[in-house]
Amino acid sequence: MNWLIPLSDIDFGPEESAAVLSVLESRWLTMGGVTQAFESEFSAYVGAKHSLAVSNCTAALHMACLAIGLGPGDEVILPALTFVATANAVRYTGASPVFADVTSERNLNISPESIEQRITPKTRAIIVVHYGGYPCDMPRIMEIAKKNNLYVIEDDAHAIGSELDGIKLGNWGDISCFSFFSNKNMTTGEGGMITTNDDGFAEKLRLFRSHGMTTMTWDRHKGHAWSYDVVELGYNYRIDEIRAALGRVQLGKLDANNIRRRSLVQQYREALQELTPEIIVPFEDHPGISAAHIMPILLPVGTDRTRFMESMKANGIQTSIHYPPIHHFTAYQNITDAILPVTEDVVQREVTLPLYPSLSDEDVVLVAKTIREVLALPA
Numbered sequence: 001m002n003w004l005i006p007l008s009d010i011d012f013g014p015e016e017s018a019a020v021l022s023v024l025e026s027r028w029l030t031m032g033g034v035t036q037a038f039e040s041e042f043s044a045y046v047g048a049k050h051s052l053a054v055s056n057c058t059a060a061l062h063m064a065c066l067a068i069g070l071g072p073g074d075e076v077i078l079p080a081l082t083f084v085a086t087a088n089a090v091r092y093t094g095a096s097p098v099f100a101d102v103t104s105e106r107n108l109n110i111s112p113e114s115i116e117q118r119i120t121p122k123t124r125a126i127i128v129v130h131y132g133g134y135p136c137d138m139p140r141i142m143e144i145a146k147k148n149n150l151y152v153i154e155d156d157a158h159a160i161g162s163e164l165d166g167i168k169l170g171n172w173g174d175i176s177c178f179s180f181f182s183n184k185n186m187t188t189g190e191g192g193m194i195t196t197n198d199d200g201f202a203e204k205l206r207l208f209r210s211h212g213m214t215t216m217t218w219d220r221h222k223g224h225a226w227s228y229d230v231v232e233l234g235y236n237y238r239i240d241e242i243r244a245a246l247g248r249v250q251l252g253k254l255d256a257n258n259i260r261r262r263s264l265v266q267q268y269r270e271a272l273q274e275l276t277p278e279i280i281v282p283f284e285d286h287p288g289i290s291a292a293h294i295m296p297i298l299l300p301v302g303t304d305r306t307r308f309m310e311s312m313k314a315n316g317i318q319t320s321i322h323y324p325p326i327h328h329f330t331a332y333q334n335i336t337d338a339i340l341p342v343t344e345d346v347v348q349r350e351v352t353l354p355l356y357p358s359l360s361d362e363d364v365v366l367v368a369k370t371i372r373e374v375l376a377l378p379a
C-alpha cells in the first residue's frame with residue numbers, strides 16, 4: 001500500500017549506513033566493543049547504573065520476570081491495554097498475569113486504585129506500561145509496591161526519553177525494559193535494552209542473556225578467559241554489533257526527534273480541538289515529559305471505528321489501534337476473569353494517528369481535516 005501519510009517512519013541516514021559498514025569492516029559481529037559502548041551511552045542517557053543490550057524488549061521482559069524469581073503460583077498485575085508481549089513474558093515463567101483497569105478515557109495508563117484492588121497474597125509484582133510514552137503515576141505505584149512488598153517492572157517500550165519529576169523512566173522500577181523495534185522512537189530493526197540500578201539483578205540478567213555462561217566469546221577473543229562455567233539456565237537473548245552500532249547513532253538523534261514528536265502532538269491537539277472537538281485526545285496536561293511515541297485519539301461513542309479507519313485509508317492516511325486488549329485474545333480466554341470497564345470502553349474507540357519526526361506541520365492539518373470530513377460522512 002502506497003500511503004500518502006503512513007503511520008510511522010524511521011529516521012535513518014548516511015550516519016546509520018556508515019556505522020553498520022564500520023562494524024562489517026571490523027570483522028567482529030557478535031557482542032563486543034560497540035555493544036559495550038552502546039550500553040554505557042544508554043546508561044548515561046537514562047541515568048541507570050546497569051544497561052544490557054538484548055535481542056528485543058520481549059526478551060528483556062522475560063529476563064526481568066526471571067530475575068525477580070517469578071514462577072507457577074505467582075501473580076503479576078499489569079494492564080490489559082498493552083502489547084501482548086507484556087503479559088506473555090509473565091506466562092513464560094509459569095506465573096499468571098492479572099489485569100488491572102486503565103485510569104480513564106483521558107489517561108490510558110494503569111490505574112493505581114485498580115492495582116490495589118487486584119492485589120492478593122499471591123501477587124509478587126506490578127508491570128507498568130507507560131502508554132504512548134506518558135508516565136504512569138510512579139510515585140503512587142512505588143508506594144503501593146513498597147507497602148505490599150512487590151517488585152515493579154517498567155515496560156518502557158514507548159517511553160525512551162520520557163521523564164517524571166526530573167527522573168527518566170527506566171529508573172523508577174526495579175528493572176526496566178526498552179524496545180528498539182522498527183516503529184519505536186529509536187530503532188535497530190529488532191533490539192532492546194534492560195536497565196537496573198541493582199547490582200544483584202544486573203548479574204542475574206547478564207547470565208540469563210547468554211546461556212548462563214560466566215564468560216563471553218568476546219572475553220576469550222580479548223584473551224581474558226580460556227573457558228567458562230554455566231551457572232544458570234540461560235538463553236540467547238544477545239544483541240549483535242550491527243544493531244548496537246545502529247542504536248548508538250539512533251540514541252544520538254533521540255532527544256531532537258522526541259522534541260519534534262511532542263511539537264507534532266501539540267499541533268494535533270490544537271487542530272483537532274478546532275476541527276473536531278467531539279474527539280478526545282488523551283493525556284492533555286499529563287505530568288512529566290513524554291517520548292510521544294504514538295498519537296492516540298478516542299472517537300465519539302457509537303462511531304463505527306472500522307468504517308472510520310477504512311475512510312481514512314481511502315484518503316491515503318494510515319491509522320492503527322493500540323491495542324486490541326490482551327484479555328480478548330483467544331490465547332488468554334481461560335486465564336483471566338478481568339472486569340475492566342474503562343478498558344472495555346476505550347478499546348472500542350481508540351484510533352492511532354500518524355506520528356513520526358519527519359511528519360510535516362501540513363500533514364497534521366491534513367489528517368485533522370480528513371478526520372472532520374470522515375466523521376461528517378452520512379452513516
Ligand SMILES: Cc1ncc(COP(=O)(O)O)c(C=O)c1O
Pocket residue numbers: 056057058059082083085086129155157158178179180181191192
Ligand atoms: C508496550 C510494548 N511492550 C513490549 C513490546 C515488545 O517489544 P519487542 O518487539 O522489542 O519485543 C512492544 C513492542 O511493540 C510494546 O509496544
